[in-house]
Amino acid sequence: MDIEDGSAKLIDVARLANCSPATVSRVLNGNPNVNEIVRDRVVRAARELGYVPNGSARALRSTRTRLVGAIIPTLDHAIYATMVDALQARLSEKDVSLIINTSGYDIDLEYEQARLLVERGVESVVLVGSTHLPATLAMLEQKRIDYVYTYTSKAMESGAAVGFDNEKAGRTAARYLLDLGHAQFGMIAGITQDNDRAAGRRDGFLNELERSGIDRATVTVVEGAYRLDDGRRCMQRLMEEGTRPTAVFCGSDILAAGAIKYCHAAGIAVPGEVSIVGFDNLEIAELTSPELTTLEVPARDMGRIAADYILASPSQRLHLRQRELAIRLIVRESTAPVGR
Amino acid sequence: MDIEDGSAKLIDVARLANCSPATVSRVLNGNPNVNEIVRDRVVRAARELGYVPNGSARALRSTRTRLVGAIIPTLDHAIYATMVDALQARLSEKDVSLIINTSGYDIDLEYEQARLLVERGVESVVLVGSTHLPATLAMLEQKRIDYVYTYTSKAMESGAAVGFDNEKAGRTAARYLLDLGHAQFGMIAGITQDNDRAAGRRDGFLNELERSGIDRATVTVVEGAYRLDDGRRCMQRLMEEGTRPTAVFCGSDILAAGAIKYCHAAGIAVPGEVSIVGFDNLEIAELTSPELTTLEVPARDMGRIAADYILASPSQRLHLRQRELAIRLIVRESTAPVGR
DNA sequence: AAAAGTTGTGAAAACGATTTCACAAAGAGC
DNA sequence: GCTCTTTGTGAAATCGTTTTCACAACTTTT
Secondary structure (H helix, E strand, O other), rough: OOOOOOOOOHHHHHHHHHOOHHHHHHHHHOOOOOOHHHHHHHHHHHHOOOOOOOHHHHHEEEEOEEEEEEEEEOOHHHHHHHHHHHHEEEEEOOOOOOEEEEEEOOHHHHHHHHHHHHHHHOEEEEEEEEOHHHHHHHHHOOOOOOEEOOOOOOOOOOEEEOOHHHHHHHHHHHHHHHOHHHOEEEEEEEEOOOOOHHEEEEEEHHHHHOOOOHHHHEEEEEEEOOOOOHHHHHHHHHHHOOOOEEEEEEHHHHHHHHHHHHHHHHOOOOOOEEEOOEEEOOOOHHHOOOOOEEEEEEHHHHHHHHHHHHOOOOHHHHHHHHOOOOOOOEEEOOOOOOOO | OOOOOOEEEEEEEEHHHHOOOOHHHHOOOOOOOOOHHHHHHHHHHHHHHHHOOOHHHOOOHHOOOOOEEEEOOOOOOOHHHHHHHHHHHHHOOOEEEEEEEOOOOOHHHHHHHHHHHHHOOOOOOEOOOOOHHHHHHHHHHHHOOEEEEEOOOOOOOOEEEEEHHHHHHHHHHHHHHHEEEEEEEEEEEEOOOHHHHHHHHHHHHHHHHHHHOOOHHHOEEEOOOOHHHHHHHHHHHHHHHEEEOOOOOOOOOOOHHHHHHHHHHHHHOOOOOOEEEEOEEEEEEOOOOOOOEEEEHHHHHHHHHHHHHHHHHHHHHHHHOOOEOOOOEOOOOOOOOOOO
């Protein structure tokens, strides 16, 4: 019976299988140079004892933890939760475990969490965006832990990146609205402090408008947290202050959904009086009325591809260091030609 | 400078601080019996070398990993992502790291993941629901790893539970709809196989109806995965087969949102012709038109309280072993008295 | 002033695996 | 039949901490 008191150790398996600990280790690690008969005895003994290796001992001796860390802003936003879901799923296929930490968009907290991850011996770290404390990256580099940026495709000296170009995405939104004939714009951006993605989208949007002769000063930009009521509040400000925009680009579907709700409550027709474009293409984009036109962020792909990079051998990695994924515009019902 | 090649080890700190490794260890672990002057030298030396302890070695010797595992069905559903977010936030306040695994509602896969977690040396495991392979629980018990059930409050011999009574929640939905005068019911349940929560809600709903004289045979129950289009599809079946229900209870807000979308497309008035009740009170419940009446699941509280249990000392735990949280009915616009 | 605690410290063992090295036995090449 | 690999195995060292034990130097009690 395996009602052992202290859990069985490798040496117990060795004893039962009548061989040395070294041999047991070899069997457990798939070393081919073990006689089949012995191998079988070991496997049987391990099963009988309900043996589970001690990961700490293994990690200590072999210097391989098969542990990966991820530091994301929050899991409360589907765009990150989905990425992590895909990341974890892929990693666990190869028996790599994922430690996850949320920073709440705070890069100082992120540093502390990175430190803890280093202490735990993670072999790679997945980060979101490219805004980080220099100390964070320095620490990772000093400990030879490689890291992957996600949600950004910005080039960098070290580390890998799998994501998309936020600036280009912002330009795409602008281009689309310009092509619909709009000339009066507003934007509800995410909080841009310490957030390169939110800032990139805003800048891309404004740059493209400017390139088409729209005076930057005429486009009001307000910032809100990624919450429904912030979207509502921000939309109210946009519609009540100065000249009303006929097209509004939101840095997130959540903000856009809030904006639509505000319009609904205030009796402003969408897209009749104002067109609204979101960002992310979350499930909620299909639930608003009208359904939301938005830019699709490949969250699941990012997670999977980041995992592939992490699992790749050093030589394979060279090809994978930078991966820009496409952003697709999903046209639904919340946008229309101006003054239709 | 700390451009050390191999990372500094505890013994290097000891050398630099001119003391023994034992003393360094004492300082690092806050042992009070260390002279202040020496303590200071150690702290300074550690900082200078950029010393980060080796968690594996520490764990191996001390038999404490400060690691917790969670196995949840998916992160792609806000109800779980939010719980994990709260769980992680609370754990990390105490420098406890969380390894997360998704099982995709597959209890065999869950077993494999539990095994890996045991190997990693997690000190506690957070599970969802009460349906698990006996082998999974046996393994955890044998290794003296305590576990916490979430999303359920069912009593069990061992382990703790923080959650709510799904059966009672189902009865609450039934009661509410009965009180509105409805007499013809339908239900869109989640997949009930290996899912005690989905089954519990369904059973509670049916039991309460029966108690009020509704023949079980007259209420059609269809099952769908927690996806918008399954909600749509299920609602269609409900409305096209046999006698139409005037009230439908959905096992999840996602299913309910899909159901509402179907009605919208099919020209069925909600709540005019059919009342719809959801479950979870996700953010999307405010986005449907009409807004969704639903039962609020305290996802965030569950995560936080589960963490509190895990962080509690064995003596404190006794009081915390079973915690039933309240389920609130949130009345919005998708329900109305029958034949209003 | 002797006995009985405190404090502060270091030497060495221990945690449970993997890895290196050595070596025997068996098969291959001449 | 004799060397040269190849194959299979075990003894012992090792990974980087924490912990136990011993002990010296002071305090406090009696």
